[in-house]
Amino acid sequence: MKLKTVYVCSECGARFPKWMGKCTGCGAWNSLVEDVVAEPVKAASAAATVRHSMTARTGDNHATPYKELEMPSYIRTATGLSELDRVLGGGLVLGSVVLLSGEPGIGKSTLLMQISDILGAHRRVLYISGEESGGQLKLRAERLGVSGDNLSILTETNIGKILGEIDAVKPDVVIVDSIQTIYNENIASTAGAVTQVRETALAFINKAKTDNISVILVGHVNKEGTIAGPKILEHMVDAVLYFEGERQQTYRIIRAIKNRYGSTNEIGVFEMTDEGLAEVVNPSEMLLAGRPQNTSGNCAVCTMEGTRPLIAEIQALVSATAFPAPRRTSNGIDYNRLCLILAVLEKRLGMRLSANDVYINVIGGLRLDEPASDLAVAMALISSLADRAVPDDLIAIGELGLSGECRAVSGLEYRVKEAARLGFKWAVVPYRNLEKRQIKADIQLISIKSIFEILRLLSPQEKQTPQA
Ligand code: TYD
Ligand code: MG
Numbered sequence: 001m002k003l004k005t006v007y008v009c010s011e012c013g014a015r016f017p018k019w020m021g022k023c024t025g026c027g028a029w030n031s032l033v034e035d036v037v038a039e040p041v042k043a044a045s046a047a048a049t050v051r052h053s054m055t056a057r058t059g060d061n062h063a064t065p066y067k068e069l070e071m072p073s074y075i076r077t078a079t080g081l082s083e084l085d086r087v088l089g090g091g092l093v094l095g096s097v098v099l100l101s102g103e104p105g106i107g108k109s110t111l112l113m114q115i116s117d118i119l120g121a122h123r124r125v126l127y128i129s130g131e132e133s134g135g136q137l138k139l140r141a142e143r144l145g146v147s148g149d150n151l152s153i154l155t156e157t158n159i160g161k162i163l164g165e166i167d168a169v170k171p172d173v174v175i176v177d178s179i180q181t182i183y184n185e186n187i188a189s190t191a192g193a194v195t196q197v198r199e200t201a202l203a204f205i206n207k208a209k210t211d212n213i214s215v216i217l218v219g220h221v222n223k224e225g226t227i228a229g230p231k232i233l234e235h236m237v238d239a240v241l242y243f244e245g246e247r248q249q250t251y252r253i254i255r256a257i258k259n260r261y262g263s264t265n266e267i268g269v270f271e272m273t274d275e276g277l278a279e280v281v282n283p284s285e286m287l288l289a290g291r292p293q294n295t296s297g298n299c300a301v302c303t304m305e306g307t308r309p310l311i312a313e314i315q316a317l318v319s320a321t322a323f324p325a326p327r328r329t330s331n332g333i334d335y336n337r338l339c340l341i342l343a344v345l346e347k348r349l350g351m352r353l354s355a356n357d358v359y360i361n362v363i364g365g366l367r368l369d370e371p372a373s374d375l376a377v378a379m380a381l382i383s384s385l386a387d388r389a390v391p392d393d394l395i396a397i398g399e400l401g402l403s404g405e406c407r408a409v410s411g412l413e414y415r416v417k418e419a420a421r422l423g424f425k426w427a428v429v430p431y432r433n434l435e436k437r438q439i440k441a442d443i444q445l446i447s448i449k450s451i452f453e454i455l456r457l458l459s460p461q462e463k464q465t466p467q468a
Pocket of ligand 2: 108109110131177
């Protein structure tokens with residue numbers, strides 16, 4: 001064995017003898033990180049191995065006629081937290097590996113300790129921590145009221161010893177907190193380096209498949225929001241969950257970025273309390289709590305997160321710029337989408353936005369990816385520029401086209417029902433949606449064909465009810 005410094009692409013895992021600005025393997029920029037690997041002195045000719053496997057029909061893994069394939073039957077274990085189960089597609093699948101990633105301090109260890117306890121009621125759980133001592137874990141567990149039945153704790157970072165312990169304990173669920181602390185002593189680089197993370201994750205994946213165990217790997221996220229070390233980890237596991245939220249605020253959102261066993265549209269909402277994470281079954285109410293009343297620049301919208309309608313509030317601030325190029329800052333709305341809406345308002349309504357800085361924020365740290373929130377963004381912007389409030393009991397739903405037309409959205413009925421449930425009296429909706437089908441809801445619908453019609457909906461100086 002000989003130690004060698006190599007540069008590994010954190011996107012695709014390709015190796016290079018020297019540093020380069022761009023990975024020639026996948027084309028990513030600035031993705032190469034230094035790593036130390038041990039090379040066998042004389043490597044077997046890889047080309048010869050490939051040639052052999054291309055010609056010989058070895059083993060018993062032959063092609064199967066499609067008609068003989070069977071539908072998979074997944075055995076799922078509910079974690080006991082319905083918000084998490086919703087994101088997982090109904091619970092943890094036996095033999096699967098889930099990556100839970102999020103910024104430090106967001107609540108990953110808390111969530112996992114809570115589900116360890118609930119799962120412990122009918123499964124054997126092994127919680128492996130490379131970050132905290134047994135005492136620290138116990139302190140948290142006591143705070144969470146964990147009973148600890150069927151729960152074993154292992155504070156170890158050596159993968160060889162961990163695998164041995166898994167064989168001894170024979171758990172159904174293994175939690176690894178975090179993958180960046182685990183190392184393989186046969187690999188020269190330090191724990192957390194790309195090669196280490198990839199190799200140790202692979203060891204857990206193989207263990208999950210061979211022993212039919214559910215494994216949850218915790219992955220830390222770095223400043224850029226990508227999982228530190230290799231992004232390739234995301235390709236290796238069966239499901240990737242992101243735990244998001246503002247650390248200063250109490251709500252947390254779990255989102256599936258990838259899920260081989262379910263949809264990736266669903267989100268789970270939690271609130272961090274003194275006794276751990278509590279599920280938020282009605283997130284709209286939480287997001288609307290403490291809304292400013294009769295203030296310009298705010299507009300409510302209803303977004304669909306999977307099968308669940310969620311009311312969010314968009315805030316806009318448009319103010320005269322002091323810069324040669326005006327600032328555009330967007331939190332929770334895609335930046336390019338914001339630019340598009342600004343261009344439509346400028347061109348179609350003749351609004352002078354190029355002389356103004358524009359700030360957009362979605363309350364609650366929510367991210368709205370749906371074009372159905374366009375109309376609410378436009379209304380918040382117009383409201384701020386004109387300094388005229390959107391009525392507090394009005395919600396706007398619709399996509400904007402480049403000509404300023406208001407386009408139909410999916411699931412309108414669910415959205416307006418949720419708005420009605422939360423006490424909204426007026427819903428601005430696309431005319432195209434109502435053209436085909438009438439919608440019954442306890443709310444006044446104001447259907448519009450284009451952006452030109454929304455100006456009249458803003459309150460003048462005194463607050464007044466809009467005309468349907
Ligand atoms: P933690 O689960 O350690 O975060 P992570 O594993 O993602 O780094 O917890 C993060 C924060 O949550 C910590 O600052 C303390 C807070 N917290 C509570 O507010 N209530 C609780 O019951 C617990 C256990 C933690
Ligand atoms: Mg932690």
